[in-house]
Amino acid sequence: MRQTLIAGNWKMNGNSELLASFAAKALPETKAEVLLCVPNVLLSEATQQLAGSGVKIGAQNVSEYGNGAYTGEVSADMLAAVGCSYAIVGHSERRSLFHETNEQVADKARQALDAGLCPIVCVGETLAEREAGEQERVVQEQLQPFADFANLVIAYEPVWAIGTGLAATAAQAQAMHAFIRGIVGQDTQILYGGSMKPSNATELLQQEDIDGGLIGGASLQPGDFYQIVAAA
Numbered sequence: 001m002r003q004t005l006i007a008g009n010w011k012m013n014g015n016s017e018l019l020a021s022f023a024a025k026a027l028p029e030t031k032a033e034v035l036l037c038v039p040n041v042l043l044s045e046a047t048q049q050l051a052g053s054g055v056k057i058g059a060q061n062v063s064e065y066g067n068g069a070y071t072g073e074v075s076a077d078m079l080a081a082v083g084c085s086y087a088i089v090g091h092s093e094r095r096s097l098f099h100e101t102n103e104q105v106a107d108k109a110r111q112a113l114d115a116g117l118c119p120i121v122c123v124g125e126t127l128a129e130r131e132a133g134e135q136e137r138v139v140q141e142q143l144q145p146f147a148d149f150a151n152l153v154i155a156y157e158p159v160w161a162i163g164t165g166l167a168a169t170a171a172q173a174q175a176m177h178a179f180i181r182g183i184v185g186q187d188t189q190i191l192y193g194g195s196m197k198p199s200n201a202t203e204l205l206q207q208e209d210i211d212g213g214l215i216g217g218a219s220l221q222p223g224d225f226y227q228i229v230a231a232a
């Protein structure tokens with residue numbers, strides 16, 4: 001039985017007050033694992049503020065390199081030392097805005113694993129790729145470097161659903177998750193991401209191959225985020 005993971009992705013948002021508002025609200029009763037991926041400058045404070053709350057802390061990115069002369073980078077070792085248990089890698093914003101390649105994303109995931117962090121590898125097609133019927137080919141290509149990875153979480157995030165308010169339908173998401181399942185096997189958790197919110201979380205999370213969510217906008221409010229946790 002795969003565990004459910006509800007992961008928030010604050011992106012480049014949030015501050016100490018937002019952390020405090022999460023710390024002040026009790027986590028609903030749940031069997032799901034709950035994670036917040038916050039900006040690096042808030043990681044240390046997040047692990048302290050949310051200690052004992054049942055919410056784990058993760059990073060949104062990790063360097064593809066180990067410690068050394070890489071100005072501006074943050075290594076997987078550093079993230080582990082500050083109390084992270086997960087790191088998102090290859091988010092579509094990093095692939096498109098910062099030109100990360102599949103190979104770099106794989107190097108990042110490898111660094112994370114070596115440091116004892118579980119990588120959450122994001123994959124997903126653009127609207128143009130879906131309209132051209134290319135979504136499976138694109139996702140398969142994005143998954144290719146991970147064929148020999150034993151321990152990772154996949155997040156399927158169709159780019160056209162991220163931050164648009166227009167989530168994939170449960171049927172669209174399930175179809176892609178089943179396709180991904182065929183590649184990564186029964187034991188790997190596959191999260192759905194892209195405009196997941198309290199109003200659509202229950203239906204999405206009920207799908208056979210959807211093992212949780214990666215939640216952007218709706219993770220910026222403890223009320224909304226914990227409603228999704230309660231739906232899981």
Ligand code: PGA
Pocket residue numbers: 009157161162163164165193194195196214215216217218
């Ligand atoms: P969204 O973002 O929930 O705001 O669509 C999801 C993500 O980018 O991880």
